[in-house]
Amino acid sequence: MKNRSLFFIVLVVCAKLVNTSCPSTCSCSNSTLGFYVDCYSKSFERIPDLPNDTYYLNFAYNRIHDIDVQLCKEMPLLQYIYINNNLIEEIPNETFTDCHQLITLDIDDNKLKIIANMDFSSLRQLRTLDLSGNAIEYMHPEAFRNLTSLKTLDLRSNAIEFIHPEAFHNLTSLEKLDLGSNKIHIIDENTLRQLPNLRYLYMGNNNISSINSISFQEMPNLYH
Numbered sequence: 001m002k003n004r005s006l007f008f009i010v011l012v013v014c015a016k017l018v019n020t021s022c023p024s025t026c027s028c029s030n031s032t033l034g035f036y037v038d039c040y041s042k043s044f045e046r047i048p049d050l051p052n053d054t055y056y057l058n059f060a061y062n063r064i065h066d067i068d069v070q071l072c073k074e075m076p077l078l079q080y081i082y083i084n085n086n087l088i089e090e091i092p093n094e095t096f097t098d099c100h101q102l103i104t105l106d107i108d109d110n111k112l113k114i115i116a117n118m119d120f121s122s123l124r125q126l127r128t129l130d131l132s133g134n135a136i137e138y139m140h141p142e143a144f145r146n147l148t149s150l151k152t153l154d155l156r157s158n159a160i161e162f163i164h165p166e167a168f169h170n171l172t173s174l175e176k177l178d179l180g181s182n183k184i185h186i187i188d189e190n191t192l193r194q195l196p197n198l199r200y201l202y203m204g205n206n207n208i209s210s211i212n213s214i215s216f217q218e219m220p221n222l223y224h
Contacts, residue, residue, distance in 0.1 A: 023048055034077045047083075050075060058082040060106070067091060072098035084108040084130065091119045102126050108154065109133035115143045123147060130154040132178065141166050149173050156180040156202065165190040174198055175221075181205040192216065199223045 022028030026039040034055035041061035047068060050057070054075045064086040072078055079101050088110040096102065102123050112134040120126065126147055136158035144153070150171055160182040168174070174195050184206040192198070199221050216222060 021049075021051070023050075033079075047071065053077050055101075056080045059086070061085045063087055065089070067095050069093075069095050072096060072100075072102075076101070078102055080104045082106045084110070084133075086110050088112065090114070091116070093118060096120060097122045099123060100125065104128040106130040107134070111135055113137055113159075115139040117142050119143055121146045125149050127173075128152045132156045132158070135159050137161070139163070139167055142169075144168060145170050147171060152176045154178045155182070158182050160184055163187065163191055166194075167191065169194050171195060172197065176200040178202040179206070184208055187211050192219065195219060197221055 022037065023039060025042045026037060028038070029036045034053040035051040036056040037050055037054050038058045039062070040058050044059060044062040044064060046064060046066065047059055052075060055077045057075070057078060057080065060082045064083060065088060067083065067088060069092050076098055078099055080103060084106045085108070088107065089112065091112070093116070096119070099122060103125060105123070105126060105128070108130045109132070112131065113136060115131070115136060115138070117140040120129065120143065124146055127149055129147070129150060129152070132154045136155070137160065139160070141164040144150070144167065148170060151173055153171070153174060153176070156178045160179070161184060163184065165188040168191065171194070175197055177195065177198060177200070180202045181204070184203070185208065187208060189212040192201070196219065198219050200223060
């Protein structure tokens with residue numbers, strides 16, 4: 001019985017060590033904020049087990065196809081996620097449900113085609129969301145509804161043709177919006193009127209023939 005208990009303790013300790021280890025090919029450091037993990041361009045096909053107190057995660061330029069729905073359940077302190085330049089085609093439901101501390105999410109240059117309703121609904125602290133360089137054709141009207149702290153939204157270089165009039169509803173903190181290099185034909189007069197703090201707006205390289213001037217009436221801070 002004593003040997004069995006000792007064996008169990010050893011297993012727990014080993015599991016703890018695995019859970020707090022840094023992948024050998026990555027660069028990691030620890031601080032008062034938590035664990036910093038940089039696995040930039042290391043040919044990973046999935047995000048491996050990492051320390052529970054990881055706050056910074058960089059897996060850009062790898063070969064990742066899927067995002068683990070347990071990502072923030074296992075690492076609830078995550079503030080920065082960089083998974084740009086991978087092979088991600090979709091965001092599974094509830095992937096970011098537990099990412100309550102997330103400030104920056106970079107998923108640019110992947111293969112996303114659809115942004116669903118609940119993809120980012122829990123990210124109330126998010127300030128930067130980069131979805132540029134994907135193949136996005138459709139965004140649910142409420143995909144960004146709860147992102148009240150968001151300051152930068154980058155949607156350039158996708159395949160967006162239409163933006164629902166309420167797509168940016170409730171983005172009251174948004175300062176920069178990039179819609180450039182899409183296939184947008186028309187901007188509804190109400191689409192941009194819900195962005196009172198917008199300062200920078202980019203819509204070049206689209207197919208827009210005209211925009212009603214009333215669209216900009218409630219954006220006193222618009223600079224460019």
